[in-house]
Amino acid sequence: MGTSEEHNQAAVSAAFFPIPIDSLDAPSLELDLYLRHSRGAPVLYRAKGSAYSVRDCKKLADQGVTHLLVPITQHRVFQKLMTERVTTAYEDPNLSRAERTRIVRESCAAMISDLMTYPHIPGISETLGDMAGCFAAWCTQDESKFSYLLDMSEHDYYTITHMVNVGVGCGMLAAELGMPTDQIQRIVQGGLIHDVGKIGVPAEVLNKEGKLTDEEWAMIRRHPEIGVEILRTNGETCAEVIEMTIAHHERLDGSGYPYGLSGDAIGIPARICAVLDVYDAMTAARPYRGPLPPNKVLDTIRTESGKGFDKSIFDAWDRVVQRLVEQDPSRAVQDTGQPVPPPGILRQMPNAAGSTDQTALAAGEVRGVFVRRFMRTGPGVGDPIRCRVMSTEATAVRLTLPCPAAAGEMLRITLPDESTLNLMVTRTTYGPGGEPIVECARAA
Numbered sequence: 270m271g272t273s274e275e276h277n278q279a280a281v282s283a284a285f286f287p288i289p290i291d292s293l294d295a296p297s298l299e300l301d302l303y304l305r306h307s308r309g310a311p312v313l314y315r316a317k318g319s320a321y322s323v324r325d326c327k328k329l330a331d332q333g334v335t336h337l338l339v340p341i342t343q344h345r346v347f348q349k350l351m352t353e354r355v356t357t358a359y360e361d362p363n364l365s366r367a368e369r370t371r372i373v374r375e376s377c378a379a380m381i382s383d384l385m386t387y388p389h390i391p392g393i394s395e396t397l398g399d400m401a402g403c404f405a406a407w408c409t410q411d412e413s414k415f416s417y418l419l420d421m422s423e424h425d426y427y428t429i430t431h432m433v434n435v436g437v438g439c440g441m442l443a444a445e446l447g448m449p450t451d452q453i454q455r456i457v458q459g460g461l462i463h464d465v466g467k468i469g470v471p472a473e474v475l476n477k478e479g480k481l482t483d484e485e486w487a488m489i490r491r492h493p494e495i496g497v498e499i500l501r502t503n504g505e506t507c508a509e510v511i512e513m514t515i516a517h518h519e520r521l522d523g524s525g526y527p528y529g530l531s532g533d534a535i536g537i538p539a540r541i542c543a544v545l546d547v548y549d550a551m552t553a554a555r556p557y558r559g560p561l562p563p564n565k566v567l568d569t570i571r572t573e574s575g576k577g578f579d580k581s582i583f584d585a586w587d588r589v590v591q592r593l594v595e596q597d598p599s600r601a602v603q604d605t606g607q608p609v610p611p612p613g614i615l616r617q618m619p620n621a622a623g624s625t626d627q628t629a630l631a632a633g634e635v636r637g638v639f640v641r642r643f644m645r646t647g648p649g650v651g652d653p654i655r656c657r658v659m660s661t662e663a664t665a666v667r668l669t670l671p672c673p674a675a676a677g678e679m680l681r682i683t684l685p686d687e688s689t690l691n692l693m694v695t696r697t698t699y700g701p702g703g704e705p706i707v708e709c710a711r712a713a
């Protein structure tokens with residue numbers, strides 16, 4: 270890729286942010302929508318005040334367009350619309366539980382993704398405060414309905430899914446502890462934001478499966494401080510949010526980081542976040558193993574690291590989880606007593622013939638498009654990319670791409686039979702010719 274192309278891409282990424290084409294349905298738009306063909310400059314598609322309907326969305330989809338662009342200066346307007354849309358979806362009696370859950374979780378993930386992509390837009394963390402306000406109200410009104418926003422089963426672990434889950438769980442835990450709604454809101458916001466500093470840690474370090482070197486470990490340990498730097502630059506002043514970001518890896522017995530605080534030096538919001546952070550990280554599927562059942566995770570935390578956590582807070586979370594699993598056992602991964610299989614990309618991945626034989630996918634070029642993108646250079650969301658499938662292994666697919674990709678980015682590839690497959694990037698390495706090789710896991 271030439272330098273000028275990279276420059277163009279960087280200029281577009283600095284001035285616009287992508288939104289999925291089905292994000293809006295408005296008789297009179299409150300913002301401007303731009304369309305970008307190939308790698309050219311974005312062109313105005315619909316100006317503020319004009320209509321954008323489901324029919325327009327369908328037309329765009331028929332043309333293969335997946336995303337529109339909105340000027341970054343209109344980001345706050347878009348986020349307000351998203352919060353309204355999420356509230357409407359959550360309260361819509363005609364939507365199924367699965368659909369409601371999908372809309373709320375995806376919208377929340379998109380807001381977190383925006384915070385991580387554009388951390389320096391003033392006030393961007395406030396948008397998560399609006400979302401957190403909704404979460405706080407919902408979880409105190411009807412815990413059972415709200416609790417389905419916590420994914421306790423097949424989810425993969427990557428930073429943004431994790432932050433959504435921690436935010437949801439923090440809300441339920443704070444409510445269980447009897448906190449007032451305004452404080453629950455701040456605790457939810459802290460949960461949604463707590464790992465923002467991970468944007469300062471290289472993806473290959475975050476996702477490394479083997480043992481970390483001392484230097485890599487030092488990079489990981491910096492993410493709470495990087496997070497707080499980002500929040501301060503952004504104008505975030507909420508004490509709970511800052512404390513949860515800086516101290517969610519601190520442990521009561523002094524064994525945590527970044528400062529090795531102990532006992533009373535660690536506040537209640539950080540103690541809440543610590544429990545949810547570890548709980549969600551352990552229940553989630555990893556490339557090398559499947560998701561773990563909630564009870565098994567709670568037992569492990571209780572026996573192996575009990576001294577690091579606040580017992581009364583941990584017990585409160587234990588009660589919440591027991592209650593939820595009792596209400597609906599199907600929401601959690603079952604504990605069969607058998608070793609948990611890896612997420613198993615091969616067993617779930619269709620191929621051209623629709624059989625379990627993966628050879629059709631194992632070689633050759635496929636078309637792809639990013640549907641979630643954090644990196645600012647190279648093709649953006651919606652730009653067509655050519656990918657070459659190198660290999661499919663027990664838990665991963667390896668592709669060569671024309672650009673590196675960050676962990677947690679998602680791309681959709683089109684298989685030879687025109688079916689599509691969503692993949693989540695776990696890391697980028699480089700081949701002998703310097704070509705980026707991207708390792709992916711199957712995404713929902």
Ligand SMILES: [Fe+2]
Nearest residue numbers: 463464517518
């Ligand atoms: Fe963290």
